[in-house]
Amino acid sequence: MAERHRISFPSVARIWRRWKIQPHRIETFKFSTDPALESKLGGVVGLYMSPPETAVVVNIVGIFFGDITRQCLKRGAFSSVKELEETMERYIENYNQDAKPFTWTKSSDHLLGKMKRKQAINTEH
Template sequence: MVEIFFGIITRQCLKRGTFSSVKDLEETMERYIENYNKDAKPFTWTKSAEYLLGKMKRKQTINTEH
């Protein structure tokens, strides 16, 4: 979930931004997060735990054939 949130910040806040200092970058991110939290929605898993665990198990089996 943290990686997803950082991806959102990167795309929506930082990608085309120009920052004159670290302080400017920090203030921009803080403003973005403040505004984001005003209308924040929880992340929703679209796959069940059983599906994800099964997928991991299948991938481990595939990767062991060297």
């Protein structure tokens, strides 16, 4: 990009950082090489579509901790534990105002079809 626009690489890097552009993350999905992927995927999707209650709670907690880490804590700078706690409490209050239940809507066959199509497209390049 720097060469194409006749600017320095550090200039491109500064622009990307300023606008939070991460072109290296556009295609981050990696296909599993696990030969048992199809049977495992069926089990995972089945768990989401007809889950035991404890598995749902564990998954929801995991999703929430990932969200709060990315959206609230990752780039934060806190001068005290109290400030950190207040920031997290504000985040949780806002999160709860817009919270919606998660519903799994795709079957494992649908997901496998999408994955196979994506793999076929990637191997053509």
